[in-house]
Amino acid sequence: MTRMVTSLSALLLSIVLLVSGNAFLMTLLGIRLSIESVSPDVIGWVLVCYSVGFVLGTLYVHHIIGRVGHIRAFAVFAAIAAVTALMYPMVISTEFWAFLRVLSGFSIAGVLVVIESWFSSRASNSNRGALFAVYQIVFYLSAAGGQLIVNVGDPANFMPYSLAAILLALALIPLSLTRMEAPAIEQVQRISLFTLARESFTGVSGAVICGILIGGFYALGPVYATLMGLDVAKTSTFMASAIVAAMLLAWPLGRLCDRFDRRRVMFWVVFTAALAAVAVSFLGSGGYGLLTLLVGLFTGLSAMIYPISVAITNDRMESTRIVGASATLLLSYGVGSVIGPIVMAELINVLGPKGLFLGNAGFLLVLAVITSLRITYTDDVAVADQEQYVPAMPETSTVLAELDPRNMEFQESPEVEEINEEPLRHAG
Secondary structure: OHHHHOOOOHHHHHHHHHHHHHHHHHHHHHHHHHHHHOOHHHHHHHHHHHHHHHOOOOOOHHHHHHHOOOOHHHHHHHHHHHHHHHHHHOOOHHHHHHHHHHHHHHHHHHHHHHHHHHHHHHOOOOOOOHHHHHHHHHHHHHHHHHHHHHHOOOOOOOOHHHHHHHHHHOOOHHHHHOOOOOOOOOOOOOHHHHHHHHHHHHHHHHHHHHHHHHHHHHHHHHHHHOOOOOOOOHHHHHHHHHHHHHHHHHHHHHHHHHHOHHHHHHHHHHHHHHHHHHHHHHHHHOOOHHHHHHHHHHHHHHHHHHHHHHHHHHOOOOOHHHHHHHHHHHHHHHHHHHHHHHHHHHHHHHHHOOOHHHHHHHHHHHHHHHHHHHHHHOOOHHHHHHOOOOOOOOOOHHHHHHOOOOOOOOOOOOOHHHHHHHHHHHHO
16 A cells, blocks of 8 residues: 555655645635625635536546546646636736636646546455545645645745645646556546436435535635734634545444444535534624634535435435536535535525625525424435445546545556565566
């Protein structure tokens, strides 16, 4: 396993640079728009364009990669991401920034597809579960670290944007120097959204609402913090703490999902997250420490809705359909991430900063009602018959779904077999 992770060091370094630079830029833009006194509803429309671009990217970048190859496609996508980061401070225009956010989302989706394709191509049946976990840990830590970089400079000047561009450009170097052969990318066949909803309405509803919550928070969390009077340093810590909370809660809630009926776990996770959101809305600016703790609880529990939704759905799927179902759930999450910033921004515009968390609480209560009704009127899957719980992450492409240990149709690439045989040749 250590040998495999070492062989992936170039990929992991590229992930760290890319994710930290992108997360840094997302928070930076929210703060800058608030400084420019742009109204929250307009900020929501500008920042949601990233989600629009990302969803479009997951649908179409495969064609570009297939035409020009992995290395060239990666270079193009990373270059676009870096150039757009440099262009934000040149023209302070919401229309122009919205266009740049679409380009950024599309290019980041392309970069992730390339990286995750290489990552998946190095996995074997014996190590793919561990690699799946390594990828998620690196991703979350990089995203949290990116929030802390916001402290390095004044969001109103050029320097932070240049730093974001440098990080995104540096992500080119490790992967461009790799000697790994380009893997084949197979287009995943999604299951129809309506077909999947008939089989697991709770799972689809959870994926959409999780997208609304997390998409809304990532886009408008910095705006909320600025409106609450937090300075740049506290805002960056506020956002980083929320991301770390999502990672820390993954293991204990995963244990609960393996021991109890998952829809009931979903209900209590959703209900507790709603209580935390209501508490944040009433707390206001009183007590930064308590505010950060409650927001961390809200985001940590909200982030868990997606992997629990995937687990609930997979419990009702044949193993051969798990990847197709995951692709549809990712698309459902993407749709939610487009809805979230728009709705939450309008609520902030009408109700003030507390509108963000009151809106989140409302969506959570809707999901709690849906889950409760499905528990009441549909049959449970026995705990003994539940599939293995895997903490799936929605901020990825469909390629990573192939690594899911529950995917029984996973096939090792020839390159992995060569790596596994190499120590035996040396021993002989």
